[in-house]
Amino acid sequence: MKSPLPLLASVAVAGTAAFFVGRATAPSAAPDDVDAHPGQAAEGSANAGRFADGSGGLADSARLSERQESDDGSVSWDVLTEEMERIIKTGDPLAKVQAWLDFVNTLDRDQFAAVVASFREKGFPRENLAEYEMLMTAWAKIDPLGALDYATENIDHPFARDTILATWAASDPQGAIAWARTNHEGDGANPLMVGVIRGLAASDPTLASQLMTEMPYSRERGEALAAVLPQMLEQGADVAKSWISSLEDERLRDGAVRRLADQLMRTDPADAAHWLAANPGQESGRGIDDAVTAWADQDKEGALAFYESLPSGDMRSNALRGLTNQMATENPREAAQFLDRNSADADDRVYQQFVWHAFRGDPEVAVNYIGHIQDGRQQSRMYRRMLDGWMQRDFNSATAWMTSNDLPPNVVDHMNQRIRDYQENRE
Template sequence: MKPKFVTSAAVVVIGAGAFLAGRSSVSNSAKEGTASADEVKPLVTSSRGSGSGSADGSRSSSRTGGKSDSRTAGDSTRPATKEARLAKLENIMRGEDPLARNRALIDYLDQLDPAELKDAVDRFRAMGITQERFGEYSMMLTAWAKADPTGALAYAKENTNGGFATNAILSAWATNDPEAAIAWAKANHTGDEANPYLAGIIRGIAASDPTRATSLMTEMPYGKERGEALNGVLPHILTQGNEATREWIASLQDERLRNGAMEHVADQMAKTDPKGTADWLLANPGDAATRNMDNVLGTWAEKDQAGATAYYQALPAGEARSNALRGIVNTIADNDPQAAIAFMDSHPADVTDRTVQQLVWHTMEDSPELALSQVSKIGDQGAQEGMYRRAIDTWMRNDPAAAKGYLQTHALPPNLRGYVQNKLSK
């Protein structure tokens, strides 16, 4: 009897979001660089075993008591021939309703024998994997991993780059049989560098066994692979609450890993406990605290500007206080640039070049003239010139007539004269 894939495929509809979420959030080594659709190598569809049935899948099915396939996305009828079944997959994937498409795909996968999954994945990939179809791709790989993980991995190694497919398969395998997946990962990796297969396994076991997942992650050397593993563990640690998350991070012996984890969760924790998160960063000075105090205070100011301001004003002079000011100024600038400038100017001792740069970034799209009026406050000449250029380029792109009018009537630093003349001549 062939296995049913409904449960595993349904789970990955939710889990695929985790794979995709990481695709847009790479700013340091502790954050994941997830594979994109570019990982898929060009596929030459094999003609082997193509079948001779009707391409529209209209023949009666031997598995469903002679019911005909109506070719609707949600039809559970199994077409009689291989080619008809692959045609049905194409029909499902052309659907525009993602919910109906996913339901139909789960039903479709449950109709297949394990040996048919390779051909189904081949056909799916031959159609082209778009951003909107990565969830379905993950579902199909997960179904294959449940039936034949080593076969699915061999296929992924031969036909894909980037790690997305391999990680999806290993994650699904580890959910059911972590020891077998770990043994495969160790047997298929050589050398002293990080084992690239462990990240997917760690993602697969993090929910059911976060202790084991943490142990595997801490054994990995610093690098992209460990960042991917951290991305797989942290969502499950966060579900235990802020205090448990802080304790878990404190238990990490590797300073880089600990800082990466702190940086990754600080903004998320600040949404429910901004003061506790800010206090935590202050108590653990380092790269993570430096890079995240502005985000935490900015998140706090979105809901309670008075509370965030009072906290900032109580801080001693120094980097943490300057970073806190920057976060509050950024949040105010999103809604009221003039008020943000007034707030910044009322605390000159805490203003750094980065504070001004961030203010300009937050205002140049909607208030370009106001943004340009602040650039001269940047002390570093190179950074100042670069910010002038960025603000002007943004304005020229959005409203060239207004930008040229400004450049013709406002004096900018002499080192920008050639740049301004070039803009005016276009």
């Protein structure tokens, strides 16, 4: 028995009621400031960040400038500031890069703190992240401990600290590692080690990998993995696969499998799909739909054969989701027929994704499959979103479909309110 839908029913009977007039008008990095990211305070020693004159905080630029002028009469702070601003405002990207490199390479050891302070005070890091990174890198090459003291005391976001540690680790691994271990407090993952691992990933991926595997499951370990994996992949996909297979931590290995597959599917989605199927896990299961979608876009028959070769279970359902996503984008009705033939492998996520991908091309086909979603909350939510969208595109067709189909009571109430809103807007 159909759920009561009084307003829609009256529309269907009246035929020419105002509800059906026209279309409805009622209704789907780097951080902005790398130096002011809440909730990510840098770890460091209690005495870090003190300047030679005993000052702390954000570094009083005037005080530092006076010290620089008295120690180095060859260049004034005003000249440095003007030159920095002139370069930052340069319109030619290539000229800007070269001029900035020349600028940072002429800075003395004692000038970096004041330049960085001014750079930050003027808000440059937000729009000039590359120049900020070059500035911190140049400082780290000359005085990594001084740069780290400044960053630990003055900068909450880890970008500057990680840049300094990465630069230091590339030239003095043991020094950087020792500093990171000494200045970390607590039992959790050491966030200071992320920068070290980034610096080692290219020059010594074996040591970088060792440091990564020593970390417990955490966001920091994921960031370390993101730094090491590309370096392994540069040696070839087979090397990267062998390295991942050697990881003893099951959760780390599963995450690495997924990350490698994400890289592989850009050039060889078939290889990515086979790699995921050969290494079943929580993350690999979530990624196989994307691999199969990309594969089907290049070779539908090959992707279909792969799906049919999989045993029943989550992996096969996820592969079905990838296939129907690709097919629904091209031909929703053909995709619906394919989904019906393979309904034994379909779960709620398959139907949800099918509805999203089919809606653009054929909203009626899409909404017809919302009823297959078993989770009542998700089903109602999908009905409301899709029917709202359909009403905006084609009010008459959407309301005609609603009067002819059973809908959950809460969806009926929602859609009746949407029709009233439409009527009021038309009036």
